[in-house]
Amino acid sequence: MILSGVLLYSLVVAPAAVTGKMISLQPVDLAIIIIYFAAVLGIGFYLKGYAKRGEDFFVAGREMTAWVAGLAFISANLGSLELLGWAGNAYQYGILAAHWYWVGAIPAMLFLALIMMPFYYICKTHSVPGYLELRYGHATSGLSAITFAVMTILMSGVNMYAMAVVMQVILGWNIHFSIWASSLTVGIYVAMGGLFSAIFNEVIQFFLIWLGALLIPILGLIQAGGWSGMVAKIHQRFAGQDFTHMWGPMVNPAQNPMGVQWIAIVFGLGAVLSMGYWTTDFLVVQRVIAAKDIRAAKTAPIIGAFFKMAVPFIVILPGLLGRAVLPYHLYPANMATAGQHTYDQVLPLMMARYLGPGLLGLGITALIAGFMSGMAGNISAFATVWTYDLYRPFIKKDATDRHYVAMGRWCTMIGLLVSIAAAYIVTHFGSLMDYVQALFSFFIAPLFGTVIIGMLWKRATKKAGFFGLLAGITTAISIFVLMHGHPERVAWFCFYAGAKSLAQQMWQALWAFVAVIVVSVLVTMVTMPRPENELKGLVMGLTDVPSEGHLPLVKRPVFWAGVCFVVFLILQWIFR
Amino acid sequence: MSEERHMIPVWFFVGILLFIFGILIFVTGLAEWSHPPATELANLHPPVWWGALMIVMGGLFIQFTRPGKKTK
Numbered sequence: 010m011i012l013s014g015v016l017l018y019s020l021v022v023a024p025a026a027v028t029g030k031m032i033s034l035q036p037v038d039l040a041i042i043i044i045y046f047a048a049v050l051g052i053g054f055y056l057k058g059y060a061k062r063g064e065d066f067f068v069a070g071r072e073m074t075a076w077v078a079g080l081a082f083i084s085a086n087l088g089s090l091e092l093l094g095w096a097g098n099a100y101q102y103g104i105l106a107a108h109w110y111w112v113g114a115i116p117a118m119l120f121l122a123l124i125m126m127p128f129y130y131i132c133k134t135h136s137v138p139g140y141l142e143l144r145y146g147h148a149t150s151g152l153s154a155i156t157f158a159v160m161t162i163l164m165s166g167v168n169m170y171a172m173a174v175v176m177q178v179i180l181g182w183n184i185h186f187s188i189w190a191s192s193l194t195v196g197i198y199v200a201m202g203g204l205f206s207a208i209f210n211e212v213i214q215f216f217l218i219w220l221g222a223l224l225i226p227i228l229g230l231i232q233a234g235g236w237s238g239m240v241a242k243i244h245q246r247f248a249g250q251d252f253t254h255m256w257g258p259m260v261n262p263a264q265n266p267m268g269v270q271w272i273a274i275v276f277g278l279g280a281v282l283s284m285g286y287w288t289t290d291f292l293v294v295q296r297v298i299a300a301k302d303i304r305a306a307k308t309a310p311i312i313g314a315f316f317k318m319a320v321p322f323i324v325i326l327p328g329l330l331g332r333a334v335l336p337y338h339l340y341p342a343n344m345a346t347a348g349q350h351t352y353d354q355v356l357p358l359m360m361a362r363y364l365g366p367g368l369l370g371l372g373i374t375a376l377i378a379g380f381m382s383g384m385a386g387n388i389s390a391f392a393t394v395w396t397y398d399l400y401r402p403f404i405k406k407d408a409t410d411r412h413y414v415a416m417g418r419w420c421t422m423i424g425l426l427v428s429i430a431a432a433y434i435v436t437h438f439g440s441l442m443d444y445v446q447a448l449f450s451f452f453i454a455p456l457f458g459t460v461i462i463g464m465l466w467k468r469a470t471k472k473a474g475f476f477g478l479l480a481g482i483t484t485a486i487s488i489f490v491l492m493h494g495h496p497e498r499v500a501w502f503c504f505y506a507g508a509k510s511l512a513q514q515m516w517q518a519l520w521a522f523v524a525v526i527v528v529s530v531l532v533t534m535v536t537m538p539r540p541e542n543e544l545k546g547l548v549m550g551l552t553d554v555p556s557e558g559h560l561p562l563v564k565r566p567v568f569w570a571g572v573c574f575v576v577f578l579i580l581q582w583i584f585r
Numbered sequence: 586m587s588e589e590r591h592m593i594p595v596w597f598f599v600g601i602l603l604f605i606f607g608i609l610i611f612v613t614g615l616a617e618w619s620h621p622p623a624t625e626l627a628n629l630h631p632p633v634w635w636g637a638l639m640i641v642m643g644g645l646f647i648q649f650t651r652p653g654k655k656t657k
Binding site: 037040041044045048052055056059077208209212213216217220224228231232334361362363364365366367368370371374 | 593599602603609610613614621622624625626627631632636639
């Protein structure tokens with residue numbers, strides 16, 4: 010998830026602290042990696058024959074089952090930088106990091122499933138900017154599409170560079186080799202099979218990630234003596250610090266290492282930032298739009314939510330176990346000296362500790378697969394938004410379906426080359442990475458505000474959509490600029506001078522969301538609403554959502570959403 | 586998924602990959618049985634049972650989703 014982006018900066022500026030590669034691969038490990046590359050290319054070639062229409066190339070024919078769409082939905086977010094970065098956060102902050110997987114994801118995913126998905130699906134949009142086009146018109150859609158396209162490509166390049174550096178640090182691989190081999194493979198299979206290819210590879214990646222990473226917590230817990238043994242070891246080695254409670258230390262921001270209070274977690278992260286990401290970031294929403302019917306579209310995010318709740322087992326737990334079993338301490342990137350390791354290297358260190366030949370190859374393949382499918386997600390989403398939301402409405406309106414598919418294939422490769430160029434620019438200007446990742450966060454919360462007000466309030470006008478979105482983006486950028494490099498101003502927006510970057514992001518999102526709502530309401534009051542018949546299928550109260558009352562309970566999405574939410578609450582209680 | 590167009594289900598590809606990787610890992614585990622690598626808990630022979638698990642999972646995916654298998 011992009012929320013971790015800023016933190017990953019430390020992952021790639023850390024190599025100075027490490028001498029030589031961390032892991033050596035054996036022939037069997039290399040064989041597994043090579044077979045994986047051959048398989049994804051083969052699958053892309055196979056799927057080329059099925060991606061001839063625009064509907065196939067850009068939305069995978071809208072024929073994905075709930076399980077396929079659900080696993081792709083969760084995998085699009087389960088990138089390798091996520092795994093490495095959040096395992097590092099878990100080592101640094103303890104189980105507090107799990108907030109980003111639970112309160113920072115589950116309510117938003119269920120909200121998407123039950124409230125928002127029917128509108129996305131019934132209006133048959135191909136993208137989130139496409140929905141804005143139908144709801145608010147060209148201006149809002151264009152603003153959203155341009156920001157999304159530019160940021161997606163830049164983010165793809167930044168991630169490409171970050172991953173190449175990680176491969177260099179962990180395996181000693183050449184940076185140029187990593188960038189070109191992985192990006193060309195992704196470019197070829199996405200250009201051939203479009204969203205079909207991206208989704209197929211995301212499902213494969215899902216299994217590789219779990220099977221490649223699951224052994225680490227299993228073996229770690231065996232060695233630590235189970236959960237209670239691990240907690241005892243952490244308390245023994247880091248006396249006086251609380252790494253195993255999620256809500257207790259949130260009462261006072263000075264009592265937790267993030268410098269964040271519960272209100273920012275619940276409202277900034279849970280109600281705005283995660284809602285923005287999970288319900289309006291087209292990279293993940295695209296997977297659900299590809300579902301075969303509305304029930305599958307509603308069920309897919311719920312399936313994803315169940316697995317999302319389990320992800321801390323393979324991400325957060327290894328970080329915590331690192332505190333318990335590693336015979337040395339890890340350090341922040343800016344404090345580590347020669348021979349010392351950093352927080353974000355905890356996962357590869359745990360891999361090297363427990364995984365021998367073969368298993369190590371599987372683990373590394375899982376990381377590569379996560380990286381490649383993340384890039385495929387970016388590129389396929391970019392191709393759709395560029396072709397359908399920018400090229401078609403603004404450049405060439407009446408071309409044939411075949412023409413748009415050809416454009417999609419071309420812009421897949423062009424987008425990839427731009428990403429590679431961005432990766433090389435970052436190679437030379439490392440600090441740009443920080444800003445590019447921050448840029449992406451400027452648009453998430455405002456976009457959510459604009460989409461949700463459009464879905465839930467039929468009175469909201471076209472101008473309200475545009476000016477609300479613009480006001481939200483402007484607010485986010487202004488707050489970022491005011492706080493960046495001026496720690497004395499942090500308390501203006503975060504109500505606590507010691508708020509760290511994650512806490513600042515949450516408050517920034519919250520204020521941007523408030524700005525969208527206020528400006529949208531004010532502009533709506535002084536502008537003419539659209540006729541109701543133009544809003545059918547787009548807005549609550551004017552859309553006929555098919556009833557599920559005739560279905561058995563276990564086939565109703567709302568039932569499984571309820572089960573999921575209860576499990577979520579139980580987890581909060583257990584780890585409070 | 587895509588049954589109307591006779592597309593091979595993604596689960597079949599997942600099965601093939603898990604099966605192949607499972608065999609490679611299982612055989613590696615057997616080969617190093619008497620001289621396990623210098624990793625922690627290597628005495629538990631994780632590659633053997635993890636490889637076996639992957640072979641079984643992959644085999645089940647292949648069995649139930651192989652091309653030509655009739656569905657209801």
